Amino acid sequence: MARLSFLFLGFLVFLGCSSVKTVSFKTPIDTQSKPIEYQIKKTFELEDLGIYASNEFDGARLNGFEKLNDSTAKAIIAPENEPINHSAYYAFKVWSDTSKPFYIRFQYPEEHKHRYIPKLYRNNSWSILDSTNVYRNDNTVTVKIELNSKPLTISAQELKTYNDTKAWVNNLISGKDYVTLKSYGTSILGRDLPVLDIGIGDPKGKDVVVLLTRQHPPEVTGFYAYQYFLETILDDSQLSKDFLSQYHVLAFPILNPDGVDLGHWRHNAGGVDTNRDWSQYNQPEVKQTVEFITKFLKKNRARIVLGLDFHSTYKDVFYTNNIRKTTALPNFIEDWFVALEENIPDYKVNEAAGNSTKPVSKGWFLYGHNAVGITYEIGDATPKERIKTIGKVTAKEMMKILTKANNN
Template sequence: MKITSNFDSGNIKVLALSEPKDIQLEINADNGSEFFQWFHFRLESTPFVEHSLHINGLEKSAYPEGWDDYHAVASYDRQTWFRIPSTFSDGTLKIDVEPEHKQMYFAYFAPYSYERHLDLLAFAQSHDGVDIEVLGETLDGRDMTVVRVGEPDAEKKTIWVVGRQHPGETMAEWFIEGLLHKLLDDEDPHVAALLQKAVFYIVPNMNPDGSVRGHLRTNAIGVNLNREWQTPSLEQSPEVFHVLNKMHETGLDMFLDIHGDEALPYNFVAGSEGIPSYDARLESLENRFKSALLTITPEFQDEFGYPKDEPGQANMTVASCAVGEAFNALSYTVEMPFKDNANLPDQYYGWSDRRSYQFGQDMLAAIVAVVDHLR
């Protein structure tokens, strides 16, 4: 019997591995920080034997409430990820499983590998009207890449979409893959109409170092990128530094920052109502966008989410607030669940990579509803 996490985005610590029904594990914290929640590992053992995996110490994890009603995902082929019944009690997540094959993979959510990230960039650049630009390097020396879709024009709106500031929130890049695939469908008349009015700048992965290292929330040195947007630096947060500089170069009329929420079992958005320049125009844009999304997909709802900031009380280090204020633009954080969509539960898959992908495609239709009103 063997457990390993020595691969892209792998994360687990083995405490005891003597009996199949008494496997004791812990999650490693992000380098340089106390955040931990993401796990990804492979079990190699005898098929059709009952195994009990115990992931311990979760009362100290980044979001302990995220384990309530949570079920781990697993895969045999690393393509299809399904839910395994899991129970949480006294700080321990227990996963009971009888593997059907010798090797079985487990993760907090369906992983999105760095190789798939590179494949997505390669796919994008093969299409007309697309430009791939490396803005700079991360602390581990990986590329910070933005994908431009559409030809820039002073009359067009400029729309930015970024994902995976928090690397363990892999649903964000599945979302962006879906959005990009639809945006690059040259037979889609809605996309053709949209690209006559807007140019897109898309960063599929804001945190490639944390993604490869198996981090939940931070970059290579333990910095939470979504608290760096007020004063990013090359020393601490080059990922934000390079992207923000490019935003100021291109201008910006709309911004979507794609995330995952550990605790809430819903898809929702969080706006910038607490920024100093928030006014009736921005409120109208937010309402128009949400109304469109509610009409387009039953996966979205606007009843459950984060409390709204009081006027002038926004955290200006957060991307959606900092960008909304800097550009006086419609700016939203988009959140998806790690668990399931409680309004449309799926016992076998829960909220999944495929549903995230589709949600990304649906988001484009909501953008169509607001693009003429962005400025």
């Protein structure tokens, strides 16, 4: 495995942080860059079986593919580095010279378990592998699939690469003169970092809402909620027009593009969880995000009132801070959650409240800007239609509450 250390780069980034205010947290975390292990990009061949597997595409994660017997192979999956969150991610293509059923056993490093139900992509369509074809035995998971000569993608979550994100953004903002797409910097590996600068009229003095996502590469369901949320803000309804006339939105659609395309479990190309770097900004992706926001606020004499960071976890949940009464929107969380339960069918808000002790974004919004900060999590297996409903309603009710607050 090729190794690359970004320790020196991390030092340079630290030196460049003097232009922005750092934020203190109770539990500091070392976010200096650490070595990562790159996958060897190749097509693995089981010649005697006529079966092949490949990781030669963006978002792939496959570290080895070996025969166990005539009907079974093991897919070796390893993270970019350790220690790391126990969220083993995988994505690879597999095919066969002849049509046949075949079994694949997932092999992870010790202490890591299978998390994601396999998603299958073939014939331009995604599906979920039927649970009857998933076999669990102690700590091992084996899946049964049908192979033929056309490659089948097997992935922990549906693939949404950096290029997919750019295409979605460009389509979303087409014809909308109140949205400006900007590049505010580059990732460690040189990918542009995009931001949507959104507002009707002069931004000076307007309160700001910040929307973040894709800090953690596999968390695609959270990205889907982000898409529906942002699409609703930009739907040109009267509510949208009123909201964007009174508030300004800064939307960051992919904070960790390197990690996404490298098929990382959790980290960026610096081997760091970017959602633990919202204190000293050692990683360039977070540093440049903070610099852009800081510059925008200073230029426009504005303040952040709300920050939402979209993620995925085992179930739908909103992680909130307990400190509220002294923030810019002291009643927002309670009002928002009541509105969600009233407007989403059969929905009960799952809130986990606790002031951030580690340097995560929701704590940065609170301690750095006296703003409401929320980590907006969607479950790994939440159905797409349900995500759509939640994403749209959460955006509508946010706009209603903020617009009403501004008019009082």
